Amino acid sequence: MIKVKNLIKNFDKNIVLKNIQTTFRQGEVVAIIGPSGSGKSTLLRCLNLLEQPTSGTILVNDEEITASESDKMEIRKNIGMVFQHFHLFPHMTVLENVTYAPQKVKKVKKAEAESIAKQLIEKVGLSDKMDAYPNRLSGGQKQRVAIARALAMDPAVMLFDEPTSALDPEMVKEVLDVMKDLAQTGMTMIVVTHEMNFAKEVADRILFLDEGKLIEEGEPALFFNNPGTERAKQFLDKIL
Amino acid sequence: MNLDFSQIVPYIPFMLEGIWVTLKFVSVCIIAGFILGTLLALCKITNNPFFKWFANAYTSIFRGTPLILQLMIIYFAVPQLTGYDISPFLSAVLAFGLNSAAYVSEIIRAGILAVDKGQTEAAQALGVPYKLMMRNIILPQALKNILPALMNEFITLTKESAIVSVIGYLDLMRRAQIVGADTFHNFEPLLFAGVIYWVMVYVLTSAGKVVERRMRLSD
Ligand SMILES: Nc1ncnc2c1ncn2[C@@H]1O[C@H](COP(=O)(O)OP(=O)(O)OP(=O)(O)O)[C@@H](O)[C@H]1O
Ligand SMILES: [Mg+2]
Numbered sequence: 001m002i003k004v005k006n007l008i009k010n011f012d013k014n015i016v017l018k019n020i021q022t023t024f025r026q027g028e029v030v031a032i033i034g035p036s037g038s039g040k041s042t043l044l045r046c047l048n049l050l051e052q053p054t055s056g057t058i059l060v061n062d063e064e065i066t067a068s069e070s071d072k073m074e075i076r077k078n079i080g081m082v083f084q085h086f087h088l089f090p091h092m093t094v095l096e097n098v099t100y101a102p103q104k105v106k107k108v109k110k111a112e113a114e115s116i117a118k119q120l121i122e123k124v125g126l127s128d129k130m131d132a133y134p135n136r137l138s139g140g141q142k143q144r145v146a147i148a149r150a151l152a153m154d155p156a157v158m159l160f161d162e163p164t165s166a167l168d169p170e171m172v173k174e175v176l177d178v179m180k181d182l183a184q185t186g187m188t189m190i191v192v193t194h195e196m197n198f199a200k201e202v203a204d205r206i207l208f209l210d211e212g213k214l215i216e217e218g219e220p221a222l223f224f225n226n227p228g229t230e231r232a233k234q235f236l237d238k239i240l
Numbered sequence: 241m242n243l244d245f246s247q248i249v250p251y252i253p254f255m256l257e258g259i260w261v262t263l264k265f266v267s268v269c270i271i272a273g274f275i276l277g278t279l280l281a282l283c284k285i286t287n288n289p290f291f292k293w294f295a296n297a298y299t300s301i302f303r304g305t306p307l308i309l310q311l312m313i314i315y316f317a318v319p320q321l322t323g324y325d326i327s328p329f330l331s332a333v334l335a336f337g338l339n340s341a342a343y344v345s346e347i348i349r350a351g352i353l354a355v356d357k358g359q360t361e362a363a364q365a366l367g368v369p370y371k372l373m374m375r376n377i378i379l380p381q382a383l384k385n386i387l388p389a390l391m392n393e394f395i396t397l398t399k400e401s402a403i404v405s406v407i408g409y410l411d412l413m414r415r416a417q418i419v420g421a422d423t424f425h426n427f428e429p430l431l432f433a434g435v436i437y438w439v440m441v442y443v444l445t446s447a448g449k450v451v452e453r454r455m456r457l458s459d
Contacts, residue, residue: 048365050361050364050365072364072367073367073369074367075367076364076365076366076367077366077367079365080365080366081362081365083358083361083362083365085358087356087358087359087361087362088362089359089362089377090381091380091381091384100366100368100376101366101367101368104368104372104376105366105367105368105369105372133457146362149366150365150366153366153367
């Protein structure tokens with residue numbers, strides 16, 4: 001459903017993504033891993049045009065996405081994103097955070113938006129925090145609200161950029177559990193992560209990025225047990 | 241030193257009326273300055289070079305010249321140039337509103353830039369259009385942070401409003417001067433006016449604190 005062809009991204013003279021080619025299929029869970037600075041976040045952010053690709057094409061459901069403002073809006077309605085640092089709206093309650101975009105962007109009626117939001121908030125286990133402001137929540141709770149907020153737009157794809165990296169260790173599990181549940185519902189998920197166990201268990205496919213190049217791509221079992229490149233081997237030795 | 245407040249008693253209604261004159265004009269200026277200042281701040285943060293240039297030039301001019309000069313140019317020069325006999329009220333509102341907008345725009349600009357960039361990204365990722373994002377997400381957070389600075393600007397405006405007495409606008413200050421000239425007692429009416437200015441600023445400050453406390457609800 002998302003095809004990436006010859007994707008190149010420069011920041012000034014710094015080439016961050018070098019000719020990335022890959023396809024993300026419907027219902028697939030893909031984990032993107034690689035060393036710090038290898039371009040994982042940038043790749044993810046190109047998919048919903050938070051970063052403008054320097055060249056190359058991205059096709060979503062066979063339609064090329066362009067930089068036009070209206071196109072960007074359409075694409076983003078359909079692609080949810082979860083950030084490392086949550087970025088909840090601090091001046092809105094949990095319920096308002098989750099209902100805001102459906103109401104304002106998709107013009108869903110308030111009552112309907114609230115009933116959908118309440119279901120989602122319940123699904124991430126935070127029914128008792130409905131009217132709390134984000135500053136009253138723990139990191140893990142914030143991230144679960146952020147997931148509910150993205151899901152409220154009913155996206156076809158969910159992007160996660162290191163969703164557990166900013167969390168205290170004891171909160172990582174509660175967020176990963178929500179993501180596992182989500183994977184089970186058949187959601188297409190693209191996850192940048194350092195949680196190798198999650199990648200092993202949940203992902204259908206691993207993308208390994210190094211210095212802006214997609215140097216390895218494969219099933220988790222194969223990738224983790226028998227990486228095909230020296231760079232991937234070194235990386236796995238270091239973190240496992 | 242012998243103070244004689246009985247002399248100004250007959251003038252008290254005349255001076256009290258000045259409170260409303262000053263309040264009316266100050267509140268119009270605050271509102272005009274705030275709206276215009278917000279627009280200027282938005283111009284400053286766009287990528288459009290013309291809007292940027294305009295807003296910066298505007299700010300530079302209004303902050304770089306004395307307010308009293310701006311007031312006098314508007315009051316005395318406009319009729320000379322256009323033949324339109326501008327009223328003291330309109331001149332005062334224009335001068336103070338335009339001037340305040342320059343200061344307010346700098347405050348708001350700084351406030352917007354201080355909002356975490358992640359907020360913009362989160363809004364963009366949800367497909368929220370720019371206008372809505374500014375109105376519902378960025379500006380409310382910016383305003384909360386800059387409320388003390390804005391209050392300061394409004395207080396300054398209230399006090400500086402006394403300058404309009406130079407164009408004969410019958411505000412509180414001007415009335416105190418008139419009473420002084422009539423009774424040959426300057427100290428009493430000026431002291432009286434001073435107390436009233438202080439009370440006005442005190443009320444404004446307290447109102448600001450209430451608003452601030454309500455906005456801190458989400459902290
Ligand atoms: N907005 C930007 N402007 C300039 N350079 C950038 C920008 N964003 C990223 N970069 C650079 O692009 C390279 C890749 O960054 P990216 O954030 O995609 O890496 P990453 O793989 O996500 O790393 P990490 O694991 O540390 O998050 C880095 O060298 C970074 O300095
Ligand atoms: Mg990153």
